[in-house]
Amino acid sequence: MSERNPKDPENPVLPGVEEEREVTLGGPERGLAEVFEVPIGPIHPALKEPIRLTFRVRGERIVGVQIRTGFAHRGIEFMGMRQGRNLVQVLYLSERICGICSVSHPIAFTQAVERAAGIEVPPRAQYIRVIISELERIHSHLLWAGVAAHELGFDTLLHLTWRVREKVLDILEELSGNRINYAIPIFGGVRRDITPEQYPKVWEAIRYYRGLLEQLLDAFLRDPTVEARTRGVGVLERKEAEGLCAVGPTARASGLRKDVRQDRPYLAYSDFQVRAITPKDYGLTPVGDVYDKIVVRLLEVGQSLDIIEKALENMPEGEITSFPKIPALLAHLKKAEGEGLGWHEAPRGEVIHYVRLAAGDESLLVWKVKAPTYSNLLSWYPMFEDQEIADIPIIAACIDPCICCMDRVYIVRDGKEEAWTKEGLLRLSWEKTRRLQR
Amino acid sequence: MSGWAVFGEAALVLIGGGIVGLFYRGLDRKIAARMQARVGPPIRQPFLDLGKLLVKETVIPKTAVTWIFSAMPFLAVLASFTALLYLPLGPFPPVLDGHGDAILVLYLLAVPALAMALGGLASGSPLGVVGAQRELVMLMSYEFPLAVVLVAVAWRVAVLGFSPAFSLGTIAMHPLWTVVGPLGILGLAILCLTLLVVTPAELAKIPFDIPEAETEIAGGLFAEYSGTYLALFYLADAVRTVVLAGLVVALFLPYGIAKTLGLAGAAAQAVDLLFWLFKVFAVMVVAVTTVRVGMARLRVEQVARGFWLWGTAAALGGLLLLALDKVVMG
Amino acid sequence: MILKTLISQLLSRPATNQFPTKYMPRSVTKFLTRVQAGEDKVHPPVQVPARFRGKIGYDREKCIGCQLCIRVCPAKVIEFKPETKKIRMHVARCTFCAQCVDVCPTAALSLTAEFLLADTDRGSKNLIVE
Incomplete structure (x- = not known):
């Protein structure tokens, strides 16, 4: 049961919830050097998306950091819940939560809706979803590797990785009709089949990347300057990764074998026996620094290739959707009632969608999205601890942040930032539940 | 030589230096682009950039110390261009030969860096301040190896008995490679290598572009500079590239090809001047372009430690070998 | 090593698809009118x-x-x-x-x-x- 809060006896402390984390890092301020603030963002060349990090630095060393989000909240959940949009329309909205994981969100969303509405997905459709999402992982990880190289000032590697990334984008374009925003999953299946003529092209891309992977590993992991800049930088210890609920490659680089595909297999993933990759698979002891994160992401490119190969070999025949006619699908979804949870291991970590459908209503009653960056953002605090200004961009980039995907409302009233307390939020949620029950 | 002739020569060298500097910057960008499998900008791009910057509005931030902020770009340009006048240009001795020695060139190379640091500090932006701190740390770390290299070569030439001993013109006239013994050649090679490593640091290019560090501190020193002032820094940087590459050439590669080709008179001078320009270009490609596309940016403390330990050790080692060689060879 | 990559890339053709032209034309509208008149060519897209x-x-x-x-x-x-x-x-x-x-x-x-x-x-x- 909850215990009494000594500071505020009226409000009990919920068990398992720690006191608010102090944002000032390091010990008491000492030394002669003056501490001054360096603002990074909301617009800054190191950040690809708007977020503000205010660093307190002494000389080149970071002594404190404050993270402020809320610059790019788009209210997508709210848009999806508004009356007048049916689920098929919301599906494309969910695709636009993230431009890079543009199949991860629809996959999680369709799963949630399928669970809520009791729709089966034919096996072939599951395999196609897996193939597309693994292709997406390859493109996303290569994109990240290029960005990381750019943050280190190594533009040649940026151009190299982005050039080889073209191949996977071409394949995605070939399979889906577009390089980004593939529009492949739909409730009950997928929209496009993989035709026999397309198989050789996918195989060719797999061979291309197999040949390249060694060169990429060599260029990134055995380059002395890259090593000098990433080893021991932005360390997230295993304990901290666990405590802060880091997800995806950020957690795996700290040695946590944590992967939704392994822990809670969905779609056809149970056929592939996915095992979460950690630096141990490369013969390293996991430290949790930026170097380990490069290792994990590059190895995951190889893992994705394995999965795609297996999926192509064992592709079942059959239907690609259980609702070939969209009007029938819409009618079914209108009748459906219930709630569902959908999850997916996006390139950045687990993404979770929660939906609630009401009978007789075309639109969503509740839609909740948790993007992976939402879980990973807090791991910035221990990573920035006692690092140098020079390391800010690469540490900020190493969790592969996707700020717009996770952004939440930030309330500024009369020029003052307003914070919602735990109790306030709890009350808000009670009120909402009561409103829904009515 | 009459005063007017010197003046004319100087004007020629300054204008030519500026044009060559910008042209080489264009080549540098083009080659870097091709190394990265890109098309890259046209070679005339630096001229277009400079022209564009000159017509843009020059913003002076409210928080800046205006006079320092405005004076520093001019100081940087002045110092960089003045250094051109002390540089032996292939077959031609420096324009101001005899009016200042190699040590002056050393100072002239340090002044633009100092000017940038002061400008950054005066800009009143935290990014500029961080950039300035980094520039000063860099200056302190690479200046010593640079000085040792210069002094070692100058001393060895002075021992040979030529005067004015510490002039770059004299040094360029008497290449050391053929004078010294095997130990000396090893020493010279080490010194040459040290100078090649110092060159990108002096020019603040990757892996030493720490004071600007686009992704870290958004241009650092230059974060608040715009318009004409930024154009001046740009020009100063282009000219300094030529000066430093020219310094490497003067100290370690001062050979001409005209004699080997059997030319004489004006033709020989023209060929040697072209060959000198080519040598400068080659040094730039090796020491600046290839290095800046082939490496990641280092941290300032890594650079400081590297230069203080390895840079200094290498430079002093080279000097020691050169001295030993003198003792052995007599 | 990276140096090998650099040199091989320096000696091979750039990977860029030069669509629509290699360099930015001085005036885009003039360039487009020239293209329509058949005086200039657009590099084809992928x-x-x-x-x-x-x-x-x-x-x-x-x-x-x-x-x-x-x-x-x-x-x-x-x-x-x-x-x-x-x-x-x-x-x-x-x-x-x-x-x-x-x-x-x-x-x-x-x-x-x-x-x-x-x-x-x-x-x-x-x-x-x-």
């Missing part, structure tokens, strides 16, 4: 695959005015014209999901390979399909 989702094509004759496309369009691109029982599409809003093409019962809507749709006016002829 070939798009067969399934490419480009601008939506519309066959007026086949359209029966069922409005299914309007129901599924996520971006509200399609406008119904009650007097003729046909539709009008505002391509400037289109997200190219091709859901309308999938849902159309008479195959009046189709995918085209056209993707050069930049325009200064969202009501221009190129961006309205009817």
